[in-house]
Amino acid sequence: MSQPHDRGGWPTEEPISQEEHVLSDWERRVDAMHNVLSEKGLRRTDEMRRAIESLDPETYEACSYYERWTAALEILLLEKGVITSDELDHKFEEVQSQVRS
Amino acid sequence: MTQYSGQPDDSTVKYQPGDTVAVRVDNPGGHFRTPRYIQGQTGRVHKLCGIFPNPESLAYGGDGQPAQPLYRVEFSQSQVWSEYAGPSSDKIYVDIYQHWLEPATAVA
Amino acid sequence: MTRLNTSSNGHGDHDHEDHPGMAHDEELGYYALRARAMEALLVEKGVCSPTEIQNMVDRVEARSPADGARVVAHAWADPEYKALLLSDPEAALAQLGYSLPETTPKLDVVENTENVHNLVVCTLCSCYPRALLGRPPDWYKSFSYRSRAVIDPRGVMREFGLDVPAEVEVRVLDSTADLRYLVLPRRPEGTEGMSEDQLAELVTRDSMIGVTEVRAPESARAG
Numbered sequence: 419m420s421q422p423h424d425r426g427g428w429p430t431e432e433p434i435s436q437e438e439h440v441l442s443d444w445e446r447r448v449d450a451m452h453n454v455l456s457e458k459g460l461r462r463t464d465e466m467r468r469a470i471e472s473l474d475p476e477t478y479e480a481c482s483y484y485e486r487w488t489a490a491l492e493i494l495l496l497e498k499g500v501i502t503s504d505e506l507d508h509k510f511e512e513v514q515s516q517v518r519s
Numbered sequence: 520m521t522q523y524s525g526q527p528d529d530s531t532v533k534y535q536p537g538d539t540v541a542v543r544v545d546n547p548g549g550h551f552r553t554p555r556y557i558q559g560q561t562g563r564v565h566k567l568c569g570i571f572p573n574p575e576s577l578a579y580g581g582d583g584q585p586a587q588p589l590y591r592v593e594f595s596q597s598q599v600w601s602e603y604a605g606p607s608s609d610k611i612y613v614d615i616y617q618h619w620l621e622p623a624t625a626v627a
Numbered sequence: 628m629t630r631l632n633t634s635s636n637g638h639g640d641h642d643h644e645d646h647p648g649m650a651h652d653e654e655l656g657y658y659a660l661r662a663r664a665m666e667a668l669l670v671e672k673g674v675c676s677p678t679e680i681q682n683m684v685d686r687v688e689a690r691s692p693a694d695g696a697r698v699v700a701h702a703w704a705d706p707e708y709k710a711l712l713l714s715d716p717e718a719a720l721a722q723l724g725y726s727l728p729e730t731t732p733k734l735d736v737v738e739n740t741e742n743v744h745n746l747v748v749c750t751l752c753s754c755y756p757r758a759l760l761g762r763p764p765d766w767y768k769s770f771s772y773r774s775r776a777v778i779d780p781r782g783v784m785r786e787f788g789l790d791v792p793a794e795v796e797v798r799v800l801d802s803t804a805d806l807r808y809l810v811l812p813r814r815p816e817g818t819e820g821m822s823e824d825q826l827a828e829l830v831t832r833d834s835m836i837g838v839t840e841v842r843a844p845e846s847a848r849a850g
Contacts, residue, residue, distance in 0.1 A: 425773035426750030426801065427556040427600065433764060434773040434786055444659040449762070450683035454675050457676055465750055468550035468578035483753070483768050485658040491665060501668045509664040517655050541819045552803045554750050554779065569733065589804050596780075596799070605781045609797045614804035 423471050423479040444483040463496055463516060469493040527618035530570055530586045534620065538564045540592060541623035542615060552579035553619045558609075561623050562594035568614060587616040642746065690761040692776065694834035695809060698723060699829035699835065703814040712736050712811065720759070727758050734758065738811045739837070744791050745798045746784065746837035747808045748776035756807040760832060767836065777801060787838040810837040817847030 440447075455461040469490035474480070481489065495501045534540060535606040544558045545551075552574050568591055572583020603609070640690040669675050700711035701723060712719035716734045717727055727734055734756055737745040749755065750773050757761035766772055780799045784791055790825050791797055800808045812834040818826060 423751055424555050424814050425770055426554045426748075427778040428770075428774035430771055430774045432775075434766050434769055434771045434775070434783065436764075436766050436787070438766075441762075446684045446687070447680055448662045449687060449783070450680045451662070451666060451669070451675075453683045454679050458675065460674070462577055464550060464574040464578035465580070467574075467846075469629045470752070471550060481658070483765075486776065487637050488658040492661060495665060495669075500674060501665065501672070505668055506661075506664060508659060509668050513664045513667065517660065552751060554801065554803060556750075557801075568735075568806055572660075574804070591806075596797075600778050602778075604779060605797060606793045607708070609780070609799075611777060611799045611801065613801045616804065616805055 540620040559573040562592040695759040696827040696830035754802040815843035817843040
C-alpha cells in the first residue's frame with residue numbers, strides 16, 4: 419500500500435482543475451518562514467518532506483498545500499527544540515483570542 | 520535516528536550511460552525518494568546527474584554521507600504501466616540514487 | 628469538515644472547524660492561526676524578525692514565469708546560447724544575471740523538438756523550478772496531476788488543449804531528487820521576424836512545464 423504522498427499512477431480519472439487561487443498572506447508567510455529557516459540552517463528540504471510524509475493519511479488528504487507546510491513547520495520546530503509545545507499552545511490561544519475579539 | 524533504505528557503501532560511480540539497471544523494491548519505513556511505481560522496473564541509465572548527499576539521512580538530521588551518485592534513468596512507459604494508452608516509444612525518466620539500483624540485463 | 632491536528636502536539640482530538648464569529652475562514656482558519664503563533668514565537672525568541680520574513684516574501688514574489696520566458700526567448704534567438712543552456716544551464720543563466728542556489732536543487736533544461744515532447748511532474752511532492760518560474764501553479768500541486776501525469780501524460784496534455792501526435796515521443800520527467808526541470812518549448816512558426824522581447828511575451832508558464840506548446844500570435848498564424 420502506497421503512502422499518500424507517493425502519488426504517481428494512483429487510479430484516478432479526476433480532471434485537473436486549472437483554477438488558481440490567490441495566495442493568502444499567511445500562506446506567503448509560511449512559505450517565507452520555511453525559506454528563512456532554511457537559510458539559517460534550521461530546516462532542510464528533506465526534513466520538511468519527511469515531516470509532511472509523517473502526517474496521518476487523513477490529514478495529508480484533507481489539508482491544502484500550505485496547511486501541510488504549516489503542519490510540517492510545527493513538527494520540525496518542536497523536534498528541534500526551537501519552540502516547545504507548551505509555548506506554542508499558549509501562543510495559539512493568545513492568537514485565537516486576538517482574532518475573536 | 521538515521522534510517523537508510525539500502526546499504527550505500529560508498530560514493531563510487533558504478534553505472535554508465537546506457538547500462539541496464541533494475542530499481543530495488545523496498546519499503547525502508549522512513550523517508551526515501553524512489554516512487555513505488557518505478558520500484559521493480561528495469562530501465563537504462565540516461566546520465567549521471569551528480570553525486571548528492573543521501574536524502575534518507577538528511578531527512579533525519581544526518582550528514583547524508585556517503586553521498587550517492589544520482590542517475591536519470593529512462594524507462595519505457597508501456598513496460599511500466601500495463602494499461603499505458605500511448606505509443607510504445609513513450610518514455611518516463613526518473614532520478615534515482617545509486618543505492619536503489621542493481622545491475623540488470625536488458626528486457627526485450 | 629474536521630481539520631485533524633498533527634499528532635506531535637497531543638491535541639489531535641480538538642475540533643478545528645470554523646469558529647463562530649470569524650469572518651474570513653481562509654485568513655483565520657486553524658492552520659493560519661497556528662502559523663501566526665509560530666511566527667510570533669520565532670520573533671519573540673529572536674530566531675528571525677518580521678522584516679526578514681517579509682523580505683523573503685518579496686524575494687519569492689519577485690520570481691515569475693517572465694524570468695523563464697526571457698531565458699527561452701534568448702535561447703530561440705541565439706543558437707550558441709541555446710547549446711550552452713542545454714549543456715550547462717548554470718553558466719547560461721548566469722549570463723542573463725540569474726544565480727541559482729549554490730547547493731541543491733540543480734536545474735536542467737530539456738528541449739522539445741519535432742520528435743520529442745517533454746512533460747515535467749513531481750509525483751512525491753511538488754518540486755518545481757522556482758528559481759526561474761516562481762511558485763508552482765495550484766494544478767501542478769494537485770493530487771490529480773501528480774497521479775495522472777506519469778501514467779497518462781497524453782490524456783493530461785489533452786486536458787490542457789495539447790494533442791501530441793503519436794509519432795512524437797512523449798518523455799515524462801519525474802523530479803524525484805536534486806534536479807528541477809525547465810522545458811525549452813519549440814519556437815512557433817511565423818515568429819521569425821519577432822524581437823526577443825516579443826518572443827518572451829509568447830512563452831507561457833505552462834509551456835515551460837510541458838503541458839502546452841507556445842503558440843504564434845494570431846497575426847503570424849493568419850499570415
